[in-house]
Amino acid sequence: MPIHAVNDFVIRFANVNGSGSASANLLFARSIMRMGVPIAPRNIFPSNIQGLPTWYEVRVSEKGRLGARGGADILVAMNPQTFMQDIAAIEPGGYLFYDSTRPMAPSAPRDDITVIGMPLTEICAAEYNDPRQRQLYKNIIYVGALAALLDIDVVVMETLAAETFKGKERLLDANRRALHIGYDHAKARFDCPLGIRVRRSDAVGDRILVEGNFAAGLGAVYGGATVCGWYPITPSTSLAEAFERNCARFRIDPATGKKNYAFVQAEDEIAAIGIVVGAGWNGARAFTTTSGPGISLMQEFFGLAYFAEVPVVVFDVQRGGPSTGMPTRTQQSDLLSCAFASHGDTKHVLLMPDGPGEVFEFSGSAFDFAERLQTPVFVMLDLDIGMNSHLTAPFRWDDSRPYDRGKVLSHDDLERAGNFGRYNDVDGDGVPYRTMPGAHPTRGAYFTRGTSRDRFARYTEDATPYVDNMERLLRKFETARSLLPRPILRKAARPTRVGVIHYGSTAAAMDEAVDLLAANGVDVDALRIRAFPLSREIADFVQSHDQVFVVEQNRDAQMRTLMTADLGLDPARLTSILHYGGMSITARYIVREISGRLPKPVAKKTVEAVS
Amino acid sequence: MPIHAVNDFVIRFANVNGSGSASANLLFARSIMRMGVPIAPRNIFPSNIQGLPTWYEVRVSEKGRLGARGGADILVAMNPQTFMQDIAAIEPGGYLFYDSTRPMAPSAPRDDITVIGMPLTEICAAEYNDPRQRQLYKNIIYVGALAALLDIDVVVMETLAAETFKGKERLLDANRRALHIGYDHAKARFDCPLGIRVRRSDAVGDRILVEGNFAAGLGAVYGGATVCGWYPITPSTSLAEAFERNCARFRIDPATGKKNYAFVQAEDEIAAIGIVVGAGWNGARAFTTTSGPGISLMQEFFGLAYFAEVPVVVFDVQRGGPSTGMPTRTQQSDLLSCAFASHGDTKHVLLMPDGPGEVFEFSGSAFDFAERLQTPVFVMLDLDIGMNSHLTAPFRWDDSRPYDRGKVLSHDDLERAGNFGRYNDVDGDGVPYRTMPGAHPTRGAYFTRGTSRDRFARYTEDATPYVDNMERLLRKFETARSLLPRPILRKAARPTRVGVIHYGSTAAAMDEAVDLLAANGVDVDALRIRAFPLSREIADFVQSHDQVFVVEQNRDAQMRTLMTADLGLDPARLTSILHYGGMSITARYIVREISGRLPKPVAKKTVEAVS
Amino acid sequence: MSYLAKPKFQHPSLEVNALGFTHRDYEGSMSTLCAGCGHDSISAAIVRACFELSLPPHRIAKLSGIGCSSKTPTYMLGQSHGFNSVHGRMPSVLTGANLANRDLIYLGVSGDGDTASIGLGQFAHAMRRGVNMVYIVENNGVYGLTKGQFSATADRGSKSKKGVDATDEPIDLVALAIQLGASFVARSFSGDKAQLVPLIKAAFEHRGAAFIDVISPCVTFNNHAGSTKSFDYVREHNIAVNALDVITGRSTIEVDYAEGDRQDVLMHDGSTIRLHKLEAGLDVSDRSAAFGMLERHRFAGEIATGLVYLNEGARELHESLDTTHRPLNELGQEVLCPGSKALQAINASLR
Amino acid sequence: MSYLAKPKFQHPSLEVNALGFTHRDYEGSMSTLCAGCGHDSISAAIVRACFELSLPPHRIAKLSGIGCSSKTPTYMLGQSHGFNSVHGRMPSVLTGANLANRDLIYLGVSGDGDTASIGLGQFAHAMRRGVNMVYIVENNGVYGLTKGQFSATADRGSKSKKGVDATDEPIDLVALAIQLGASFVARSFSGDKAQLVPLIKAAFEHRGAAFIDVISPCVTFNNHAGSTKSFDYVREHNIAVNALDVITGRSTIEVDYAEGDRQDVLMHDGSTIRLHKLEAGLDVSDRSAAFGMLERHRFAGEIATGLVYLNEGARELHESLDTTHRPLNELGQEVLCPGSKALQAINASLR
Numbered sequence A, B: 001m002p003i004h005a006v007n008d009f010v011i012r013f014a015n016v017n018g019s020g021s022a023s024a025n026l027l028f029a030r031s032i033m034r035m036g037v038p039i040a041p042r043n044i045f046p047s048n049i050q051g052l053p054t055w056y057e058v059r060v061s062e063k064g065r066l067g068a069r070g071g072a073d074i075l076v077a078m079n080p081q082t083f084m085q086d087i088a089a090i091e092p093g094g095y096l097f098y099d100s101t102r103p104m105a106p107s108a109p110r111d112d113i114t115v116i117g118m119p120l121t122e123i124c125a126a127e128y129n130d131p132r133q134r135q136l137y138k139n140i141i142y143v144g145a146l147a148a149l150l151d152i153d154v155v156v157m158e159t160l161a162a163e164t165f166k167g168k169e170r171l172l173d174a175n176r177r178a179l180h181i182g183y184d185h186a187k188a189r190f191d192c193p194l195g196i197r198v199r200r201s202d203a204v205g206d207r208i209l210v211e212g213n214f215a216a217g218l219g220a221v222y223g224g225a226t227v228c229g230w231y232p233i234t235p236s237t238s239l240a241e242a243f244e245r246n247c248a249r250f251r252i253d254p255a256t257g258k259k260n261y262a263f264v265q266a267e268d269e270i271a272a273i274g275i276v277v278g279a280g281w282n283g284a285r286a287f288t289t290t291s292g293p294g295i296s297l298m299q300e301f302f303g304l305a306y307f308a309e310v311p312v313v314v315f316d317v318q319r320g321g322p323s324t325g326m327p328t329r330t331q332q333s334d335l336l337s338c339a340f341a342s343h344g345d346t347k348h349v350l351l352m353p354d355g356p357g358e359v360f361e362f363s364g365s366a367f368d369f370a371e372r373l374q375t376p377v378f379v380m381l382d383l384d385i386g387m388n389s390h391l392t393a394p395f396r397w398d399d400s401r402p403y404d405r406g407k408v409l410s411h412d413d414l415e416r417a418g419n420f421g422r423y424n425d426v427d428g429d430g431v432p433y434r435t436m437p438g439a440h441p442t443r444g445a446y447f448t449r450g451t452s453r454d455r456f457a458r459y460t461e462d463a464t465p466y467v468d469n470m471e472r473l474l475r476k477f478e479t480a481r482s483l484l485p486r487p488i489l490r491k492a493a494r495p496t497r498v499g500v501i502h503y504g505s506t507a508a509a510m511d512e513a514v515d516l517l518a519a520n521g522v523d524v525d526a527l528r529i530r531a532f533p534l535s536r537e538i539a540d541f542v543q544s545h546d547q548v549f550v551v552e553q554n555r556d557a558q559m560r561t562l563m564t565a566d567l568g569l570d571p572a573r574l575t576s577i578l579h580y581g582g583m584s585i586t587a588r589y590i591v592r593e594i595s596g597r598l599p600k601p602v603a604k605k606t607v608e609a610v611s
Numbered sequence C, D: 001m002s003y004l005a006k007p008k009f010q011h012p013s014l015e016v017n018a019l020g021f022t023h024r025d026y027e028g029s030m031s032t033l034c035a036g037c038g039h040d041s042i043s044a045a046i047v048r049a050c051f052e053l054s055l056p057p058h059r060i061a062k063l064s065g066i067g068c069s070s071k072t073p074t075y076m077l078g079q080s081h082g083f084n085s086v087h088g089r090m091p092s093v094l095t096g097a098n099l100a101n102r103d104l105i106y107l108g109v110s111g112d113g114d115t116a117s118i119g120l121g122q123f124a125h126a127m128r129r130g131v132n133m134v135y136i137v138e139n140n141g142v143y144g145l146t147k148g149q150f151s152a153t154a155d156r157g158s159k160s161k162k163g164v165d166a167t168d169e170p171i172d173l174v175a176l177a178i179q180l181g182a183s184f185v186a187r188s189f190s191g192d193k194a195q196l197v198p199l200i201k202a203a204f205e206h207r208g209a210a211f212i213d214v215i216s217p218c219v220t221f222n223n224h225a226g227s228t229k230s231f232d233y234v235r236e237h238n239i240a241v242n243a244l245d246v247i248t249g250r251s252t253i254e255v256d257y258a259e260g261d262r263q264d265v266l267m268h269d270g271s272t273i274r275l276h277k278l279e280a281g282l283d284v285s286d287r288s289a290a291f292g293m294l295e296r297h298r299f300a301g302e303i304a305t306g307l308v309y310l311n312e313g314a315r316e317l318h319e320s321l322d323t324t325h326r327p328l329n330e331l332g333q334e335v336l337c338p339g340s341k342a343l344q345a346i347n348a349s350l351r
């Protein structure tokens, strides 16, 4: 039985990278969004530049299910190399759309799917002379065909194309033409629409579609960052680029045309973080962006920034580890290397946004936290958040909120100040006062170092001032705990003894999983952690549930380790659900794993319902 | 009341570094050892080369108490700069020996100590013309005087000097003469011996006095290490130097005079570990030695070695952190950065010897473990173990024990082998087979990489082989758990519900603490951890005691975190006792802290007895 | 690349070298680089050079860092062990491998980002130690694998694909290598196989640190107008300062140049490098002359290629360290372990 | 060092500079280096130069890595903020500081281990970016603080205190700095204050990356016979290629050299550097000549000191980046934050 579904399906495009499919697929996805139907696109791409398999998956969900789902209801098979494996992943009753110029081998790969063949290569050969054009417009043609097959308004597509190619009329015309070739061809040959289709809705509301890396780069602009020292690495590169692009837009001095920011591609990650530490020390809001290997290389500087108390913001867009690992896959596996970064006793502040919306918010406030606490702050993204576009509430900024520059003594403060001691805990919150180089001709100069020193920043090897200082840093860590974003609780409709804890990009799948579980009669309270050090509310949550699952996208249950180390929780009370193959976690997976671990009767039922 | 003690006291020398006091003080200490009385010398030195305060402390203990004790019964005050603070640390009833050439100010600093003034500068001025000689022999003169004052056999001192200056008769004569100047002067002026004195004994037995770094360097020679890539850093430098020195002695090819080893001072720690990874990959036993900052810099390579499965041995001689921290102070604060080194999901093997004896043993076997497990092995020393001389059982080596080179397929194995897959888990223990570059003309070549790959070492980005591989690494970790040195239990005389867990250099102080506690009626079982991953016996130990203390020389209870993460233990069941000011932990401290945390009645009594 | 596997069939008349291997025996798995990438030509040149020199493939160890260039060892020499290490650190890994077994032939492959940006320190120190290896940088002026950012070899004023100017002083790896003590230093162009293959062969014949900077256009990110590393630009500005033949026992002299134009260098293993000086008077054994020549061409906006410097008498790392001639990884326990007797003496000295 | 504190009393006739500061106002806390260490002389020269130039102490930021040399910023300029960072990474920290506030005067102090060994990459890249700073390496050929191991500047054949030979090619930081694009490059000797003070002054007057390699003997670990960095050796082999005066608005010309021997360079801030050529014909603005000169002296076993290269027209990093003239750390939220209005437009574009 062919699947019948309106505004609720997954379509997967199998392409070859470097073939220009990305923009066509985005056009497809955005046209559905413009019709008011929520979408969740995901890009699965290889770690090379051209010629290898790449997939683009769009989940269309009126209900707003934005996590990855798994499986595909329609496959657009544009890559002969992966043809067989792609077809195997189609859901029973699903659809296959392929280029029928050459005969498919074996001719009928599955008998439980509907096959739609369109001679794309042949059409392109007839329509275009230039081989590059043939390649490029083939993509647009299949998008046009899909409009017909899925009942997407082709005018919406044209409008989107018009926005994209504003001022480039020739390109626009060519794209329009390609769209119509596909549309018309499909309309003429096939029974349109298929059982799966799109229908106008208003479920998108005012939401925007944006990549987390863009949100972070923009957030850093809003947060007042002026110095970015970075080194390219997938999947963090586009974050730095987004910062620069937005700076080029918003940070050019109107009078002089000069830049109100410094964007420096360093020679490596050590230099990148060194630049950030130097700039942070000298009073600029500064950040770097990197991924796992960079986190490893920056360790020594993280320790310096912690101990010398220099504000620093680090965006870690996590990818599959260890080592070079899976550069184009997603994971949440740098928690321990960031939280305990560097040798010696160190603990660092982490922020864990769930998607672009929170990324924007946290990226702005990360600079406040870093300056308030005079310490490194890590914003933990992952490839899924950073490089995929997500539907999210529009960005908001409160113009009345001033930057929190923390405890900085100005020239005038210094005039009034008595005995300035850089590492004096004047306020009892563990956070000392600092001065800026050059601030005052005779007061406030101090020496910054990574060695032990007394409260007046003078070098010492004595145990007493050393311990005094280390204890103050612990107090500061408690101050951080009280300042950072608190976890977000989603309470089940009915009281329940089952709790689930998650963080970061798991949120979308978790939201769906909780609903699915509830539908299966399993009520679960869900708590989303947003920062480290961990809020005491997390301990309360664990205490108030009999069974607590901790869902993570890593192998070693890193958050669970943080929970036991930071909150003293008993690991035996925390059941790990781990998903770390590099693809985004799905609600299906969470439901299956939770159900499988709950007392049998409930589990039985659930498994059957969702798998 | 002046202290009266035979073979049980602490003497502290307060010197200025670079003044040549080190060899004189060592002569002093060794002379007591030669008299058969156990000693535990400790050097407290600044992080500079010349002109700053430095202390040398010798604990003399017939009973063999070899941990630091705290306080000093006799102070040899040779540094006017620290005079007042040094005097304050003398135990009531103790003794002060000082250079009375210039009057002491204030004249009588304390009335509860015995003051012995000797005009050392004046004597030297009279005896020597050369200012350098005056400086140098001043030290020997006070050693001679101490021989008289403490009843040390001056002939033993002469014998030691004779051994040291073998072949350098002029130097020997000069030293002898200086010894006698001091000895005679003291004999003539003072009532010798003091209440504190040394008496011949046979408590030393066949024990040797040796630094942990020497033991490690020697152990690496015995363990068959041929490549050392390193970068100087306190307190690990002398480990590399000991390796080289012992190689120069044992590893010169008799026929050609050429070196059967390669010792390369790299340009930094990243290159040092890179060299080791390259050599390990190519079949040499290779190691590096470093301290905290180096551990931070090597993180990326640790991840590569873990994931690419390259045998590597790392000696981490831990010092005070974080950052540059306290380079000349001791700590156990790199546990987390080593155990979880590098981004992504990684876990590493750690060995934790308690002193030079075990250092020698573990240094040899570290190479076996590294090759057997094809992974980095960290040998965790600290400054106290590494740079102080410790009395320990003589080194032993079993000539019948062959090196365990692990699973290596030779040319002939490859001839026979079927389908070689570098990452196949043939034996089910998670440890795959490897081949050496160049081993066979047509079989066994494979590509090593830090990226995900399949069992045949072919690059892949698929989730299934990736997860398969990551799970195999977990199995390998369990194999490591079963191979590594098990913890050592010291059971109390009577059954007790109180347990204490410790590791590394805490051992000596713990041994004494357990005795002291027992003497105070507190029975404690003590378990010394020797390796990570942690033995299940540790979990059993925790389960079988009501109250378990974990004693560590760091701020953040890093071992406790490892215990909860690796064994799933409830942190609430583990009471941390932390000592991290950079000086070696003492039995006094442990006793006070344990007593203070035990149910009151017991605690009361204990505290009074020992503090 | 194409996903179609190469046919397994070998033509019976395929050329065979002294070891009885065909060219195919030196190839690797299929390249996944962009069609037309300069790096693939360099791989082909390396394969050709190894084939012509009849190097036993399994005696070669091929190491690299991270980048498109650093991926290429997979695409050549399938019978050799390979190590794709971490970004910028191939030099130290290769050094360690070389220390473990001095008998293998070491080939390091890197990119300009890998070597001149993140890896500059390791590159420099491997050169000054004289590690016996062939070190090839596939220099395209950009980071290919991370999509086209400038590397440290990008020329000042060169335009990125997005139209941004490079502003920093470029690193000339050839000048640097000479400065740092490399004993064989050359530059070439991926598009000039006739020059490149003999240079690679000569580098393999050299004992010591042999470095070749090969300009290798990135067709995807740095082959546009305004780039100084595009095929067109390099072809136009490439000045070969010499041409060379490698004369091994097996091969005969192919070209015979006039006496004054010629410089013959006897290599340590008995082969000869015959240089035809295209730039008159350039003596490749003269460091000063090399610097002068490089500065002159730099000033003229030209890319000097060819063998720039050769010091056949230089000391390689194992000589400096005075290590034994046997590979360290072959020494047995009887040689390595001093045994319990020796330990007694040590124990005695510690009492 | 001596543990006795310096007397607080200041002689009333103490020289006062244009800012009304005395020499004492440029000093720092007491040195903890070995008595006689070359580094202390360099600190004194820096203090002297800053005093003579009347630099406002609090406008100087002094940064360093780790080592005996890197400790010295504590012993000078007590009114300046200082940053003793991590080993070998001062260049990047200084670069970041400079980006945050282009208006301060940046002084980087490093050692030969800190710069030529672990820090070579960062050194190189800071030079090629043209970071506006004075970068001084206190070069003793060894790691002082870790007790005398060779650093990468140790000359081949130079003997360590323990009698071991240095075997690797030494790094000549001066040649490297020029190669890498530094615009002011000099070498001096800690024992030659007459040469060193004006060089430091000139370096401060220069805009761009000013580098001075100062040979600075380590009296404890590298001052023996067989060392090529001992006081005696350096005195014997030191060849000054020029002498110089820095002529600021405030100072008058002290020595007047004959026309042909002289080279005047106008600095960007209006002061003049007057060079007296001791090595005839050496034009400090000629890169090629600099390389030639360095090679010549190297070959002769001499240590060439003086100003080696000066390119007063070079671009410094802020110019390359085109950053605003106001220090970035002074920009207010109103300049930095685009505000909620702009966000609406962004949101709209993302639908």
Ligand SMILES: Cc1ncc(C[n+]2csc(CCOP(=O)(O)OP(=O)(O)O)c2C)c(N)n1
Pocket: A231, A232, A233, A234, A269, A293, A294, A297, A324, C066, C067, C068, C069, C070, C087, C110, C111, C112, C113, C114, C115, C138, C140, C142, C143, C144, C145, C146, C151, C218
């Ligand atoms: C430590 C680290 N930082 C960054 C990266 C990301 N990265 C991969 S390749 C590359 C640059 C490669 O440039 P190049 O060496 O010139 O090689 P090309 O791709 O141009 O051949 C970078 C920055 C990484 N893999 N590891």
Ligand SMILES: Cc1ncc(C[n+]2csc(CCOP(=O)(O)OP(=O)(O)O)c2C)c(N)n1
Pocket: B231, B232, B233, B234, B269, B293, B294, B297, B324, D066, D067, D068, D069, D070, D087, D110, D111, D112, D113, D114, D115, D138, D140, D142, D143, D144, D145, D146, D151, D218
């Ligand atoms: C990452 C790191 N590695 C090693 C060290 C140890 N260390 C301290 S100073 C130093 C060498 C300093 O040499 P140099 O820069 O020449 O300074 P000098 O003491 O000779 O003035 C080293 C290796 C360190 N502090 N940090």
Ligand code: SF4
Pocket: A049, A050, C032, C033, C034, C036, C037, C038, C039, C068, C069, C140, C144, C145, C217, C218, C219, C220, C221
């Ligand atoms: S991106 Fe450039 S360097 Fe990389 S494979 Fe493609 S053409 Fe080659």
Ligand code: SF4
Pocket: B049, B050, D032, D033, D034, D036, D037, D038, D039, D068, D069, D140, D144, D145, D217, D218, D219, D220, D221
């Ligand atoms: S060890 Fe050498 S460099 Fe360090 S302070 Fe002493 S003399 Fe100076």
Ligand SMILES: [Mg+2]
Pocket: C067, C069, C111, C112, C113, C138, C139, C140, C141, C142, C143, C144, C151
């Ligand atoms: Mg490149």
Ligand SMILES: [Mg+2]
Pocket: D067, D069, D111, D112, D113, D138, D139, D140, D141, D142, D143, D144, D151
């Ligand atoms: Mg030095």
